[in-house]
Amino acid sequence: MFKKALLRLLNAAQIPLDVDSNFVPNQLSQFRISVSEAAAMAGAPPVIIWEREVESLLHYKELIPRLEEALGKFSSRDSAEVIQPVRSTVPLQKHNGFLGLMPTYMENDGVLSTKLVCFYNRGAGSTLPSVSATVLLLDPESGHMKAVMDGEAITNMRTAGASAISAKLLMRHGAEVLAILGTGQQALSHYKAFTEMLSFKEVRVWNHRREGAEKFRRSVGGPVTVCGSVEEAVRGADVIVTVTRSIEPVLCGRWVKPGAHVAAVGACRPDWRELDDSLMKEAVVYADSREGAMAESGDVILSGVEVFAELGDVINGIKPAYREKTTVFKSLGMGVEDAVAANLVYEQWKAKAYKL
Ligand SMILES: NC(=O)c1ccc[n+]([C@@H]2O[C@H](COP(=O)([O-])OP(=O)(O)OC[C@H]3O[C@@H](n4cnc5c(N)ncnc54)[C@H](O)[C@@H]3O)[C@@H](O)[C@H]2O)c1
Numbered sequence: 001m002f003k004k005a006l007l008r009l010l011n012a013a014q015i016p017l018d019v020d021s022n023f024v025p026n027q028l029s030q031f032r033i034s035v036s037e038a039a040a041m042a043g044a045p046p047v048i049i050w051e052r053e054v055e056s057l058l059h060y061k062e063l064i065p066r067l068e069e070a071l072g073k074f075s076s077r078d079s080a081e082v083i084q085p086v087r088s089t090v091p092l093q094k095h096n097g098f099l100g101l102m103p104t105y106m107e108n109d110g111v112l113s114t115k116l117v118c119f120y121n122r123g124a125g126s127t128l129p130s131v132s133a134t135v136l137l138l139d140p141e142s143g144h145m146k147a148v149m150d151g152e153a154i155t156n157m158r159t160a161g162a163s164a165i166s167a168k169l170l171m172r173h174g175a176e177v178l179a180i181l182g183t184g185q186q187a188l189s190h191y192k193a194f195t196e197m198l199s200f201k202e203v204r205v206w207n208h209r210r211e212g213a214e215k216f217r218r219s220v221g222g223p224v225t226v227c228g229s230v231e232e233a234v235r236g237a238d239v240i241v242t243v244t245r246s247i248e249p250v251l252c253g254r255w256v257k258p259g260a261h262v263a264a265v266g267a268c269r270p271d272w273r274e275l276d277d278s279l280m281k282e283a284v285v286y287a288d289s290r291e292g293a294m295a296e297s298g299d300v301i302l303s304g305v306e307v308f309a310e311l312g313d314v315i316n317g318i319k320p321a322y323r324e325k326t327t328v329f330k331s332l333g334m335g336v337e338d339a340v341a342a343n344l345v346y347e348q349w350k351a352k353a354y355k356l
């Protein structure tokens with residue numbers, strides 16, 4: 001009875017209850033309550049961690065090493081490391097969109113999560129976001145929901161983090177010029193991740209509407225060259241990031257410098273494109289998930305090319321990184337990236353909560 005009352009109090013104060021014994025609150029251990037028992041007894045509601053707070057808790061310096069490790073674990077195909085099926089999608093026909101379900105279990109790390117992500121092929125006039133997401137973090141032993149998090153900040157940062165890892169591994173040494181095509185949410189997170197983790201002498205951006213690119217330049221503050229065409233933006237660029245909502249190719253192989261690295265982030269449906277056939281055929285193609293790319297990437301499926309390797313294969317030393325060749329990293333986005341990012345947010349949140 002007393003235990004229950006205490007737990008309700010802790011709960012009301014949003015003191016997290018989970019099975020990670022490193023974080024047993026002192027009050028609980030004095031009463032010799034196991035933390036799983038506590039969580040189950042208390043029926044503790046999940047903590048809610050929303051946009052600003054996620055952004056304040058997540059930093060590329062900590063996130064990127066975890067993503068790199070997770071990509072390696074994913075490609076090891078060890079079910080004790082990662083179980084992550086290809087995203088299942090439900091079409092939202094009336095709204096020109098999809099709901100994607102992205103469950104992931106990392107048994108060795110004790111991380112269980114799922115992301116629910118809606119993504120849309122928005123018309124030009126729409127002001128609604130292209131991607132809207134929520135990440136649920138659960139305790140794998142009890143099924144107790146530990147946290148509900150804003151998934152947009154997580155999606156933006158983990159996607160940019162994975163692209164930055166691809167560039168670190170696949171761009172040629174001495175790369176100087178970065179070109180970003182598209183100037184939305186992903187463009188912003190990619191700009192931050194790439195300029196924070198790598199170093200470029202010049203950053204160019206292109207948007208199909210020039211005012212979008214000008215707005216982007218003003219909002220990032222740093223030196224950015226706004227380009228009037230895709231060709232102008234990518235000619236001579238060493239690294240190219242495609243983060244558009246386009247469903248037809250925007251980037252053509254004939255403009256791309258041999259040896260450039262392309263991180264292709266948009267076009268996440270089997271009939272959507274961002275890259276043309278000549279680029280896909282010229283490049284050595286890497287993906288986050290081979291299975292995901294074969295199921296979801298129009299650039300891979302419709303060009304008929306083979307995925308040479310997963311990024312995790314390169315991280316694990318199983319496949320080579322062809323830095324001197326033209327390379328494409330086809331990113332579809334993976335649940336395991338959301339899982340490690342959400343887990344990191346939760347760890348940081350707990351550390352902050354216990355300091356108070
Ligand atoms: N690979 C992944 O893990 C992953 C994760 C999140 C988003 N995405 C995809 O990345 C893309 C960008 O996402 P976002 O959140 O930045 O979206 P956003 O809506 O914030 O930005 C989209 C950008 O594309 C531009 N654009 C719109 N229509 C275009 C067209 N026809 N041609 C060229 N540019 C066009 C917009 O002006 C804007 O700059 C989307 O396709 C999204 O589905 C992929």
Ligand SMILES: O=C(O)[C@@H]1CCCCN1
Binds near residue numbers: 155332334
């Ligand atoms: O992995 C994700 O979160 C995204 C969302 C949007 C479309 C493609 N994949």
